[in-house]
Amino acid sequence: MEKWSRTIFFVVELILGIFTMTMAVRISADEGPQKKVAVIVEDSGNSKWNSYIKGLKDAAKANNLHLVICNTDNGLDLEEEKELMEEQRNKGVNGFILQPAVGKETESVLSGFHEPILLNASTTGRNFYGRYALVAPDNYRMGAALGQCIVKDYNGNLRDKSIGVVRGRKEDPAVEQRWKGLSDVVEKAGGKICWILDQRQDTAIAEEIRSRSTVSALAVLETDTLEDVADAAAAHDVHGAIVYGIGHSIKSVYALEREIIAGLVTADLYDMGYYSVQEMAQKLSFPGRELKDRSIDVLVPDKGELFTEKYQKFLSAMER
């Protein structure tokens, strides 16, 4: 009997010992150095990223990650992106969240990095680069939603209506997808796209629009360009065309609220930032886990419901 008690005592002690050691290992793992994630998006200081960056930061805080938002200018090129990634890798970064710079060599540049990479810009669809997960809105759907805004305002019939499209950077695959979505819907409703304007960085948009034929509606496919067109529209400088656009900035929302633009399509970039970091945090905790794609909600706020509870979180994140 005494022998049994001693055995039981040793077994219990052993179990407790293993349990204590496991807990100690887990605690020390939790208290280890914070994992670092670098975020690279073009023009990182631009206010169009406000809600995205808020989402990133909130998730980083919740997951105890150190976030490095790289300093970038507009027109981020592949060479610069590569340079930034190398710089951050040398500083000990554990993962990257990227807006991939547009270029033919993008995939081969990214493949030179062995840290986990998650992409934040939609291209031709989910998981464009095959090897990388994508957290982004569906750009085709955004373009189509913009087309539907126009169609709705003309009671479903765009016959005899002329439409001008201000596309932004045409080499950007996201813009290309939006364009496809828009043109499919417009054509189906019998509308005619009279001209397409690809804005270059140094062009004055109002002058460019003035130099084109007068149109019933203007569809703008990118945030920065939409802000410029909205300024031109506010100064009555767009030949009286009704402006619709895709935009993620608070300025775009103001333009809708003040009826400078008639329709706005946007996406919940707060969620894009939040889920990207959350996904990366899980990958860094469990390296065997695959990063997963996620499609971000496309929003089409109506002017009348902008300040309702539905858009409260969306607007407050934008204002940062």
Next chain:
Amino acid sequence: MKKLNVRLVQMLIFSIFLVSAAGCGQEKSHSSKTIRVGVVKYIEQDDYINALTDCLRDNFAKKEKTSQMHIVVTVKNGGGKQAIQDRVVEEMIDAGCDILCVDLVDRTAPTKIINMARRNDIPVVFFNRELVREDLMQWEKLYYVGGDAAVSGVMQGEMAADHIVLKNSKKKGKGKYDPKVDRNRDGRIQYVVLEGETGHQDAILRTDEAVGTLTAKGIKLDKVSYEIADWSKDQARNKMTQLIAQKKNEIELVLANNDAMALGAREAYEKSGLSKEDYPQIYGIDGLKEGLAAVASGKIQGTVYNDKEGQAGAIAQLALALIEKRELRDFSLKDGRYLFLPYQKVDREEAVKREH
């Protein structure tokens, strides 16, 4: 032995080749010539600061074209709160930055930014809001570029005085003033000040010097109201609308600390239903495109041109000189740290000239 020597020589030659090849690689590397400039504004929406920042980007872009440097300019803002601006600067430094250009939210609270910059040996060019001298002198890599706010106030006062007092008039008292300005002909000018923000040194100086200059020129003034409109056209329009509702056509002069507020005041009058003869004289400061157009068309009577192009050029040149560790002898720095750029009065004639 001979074989060993040959091997050694071969290895030596190979090592030299490797070292020199690595050296060449570094020479050609993009990263060795990339300069990261962090610009942190005090707030997102300020027309003058945004115009200045655009000029700053243009200056760096021009420099990039004429040199081997790749200059990356990242512009962020402090959301109108010093704590946020401190955090933004911390993030910029953390991500890698060679120089900082900062328009402080609170000119009396630059310590955190200075300490962070100092710890990381990053020079700082402060602009637009002049910090306290003792703070600027804390470390040898701190500089300030801006206009002398007091001078802009004096110029605004002088322009207003020129319009108020009748030219060649020897009259004193009631007949001395232009009846289009002193509409009630009481020999006094009823005025309103639209001030940028509470406690902002430039705002205080502009107001004090503008009013002081008018008084020094013997113009009798009655202050109708003094409103803080946060440098904003919208706020100025709202505050003036309220004042017009109370005072009707009593106001004869509006002194605004910047063009945006001057234009806001004008818009309030345009929506008030008062006849144009009852509009006051309105003066701004900054000389933004919209402000200059308003002066040229007679919507406002004058502005003081705050040389944003000159300031942006000076900030860019100073920043590059600091990064390249060049001597600063070519800069006319006051006390070795301050670079003040002159203002210029813009009346209707000058504004029309500038438009063409």
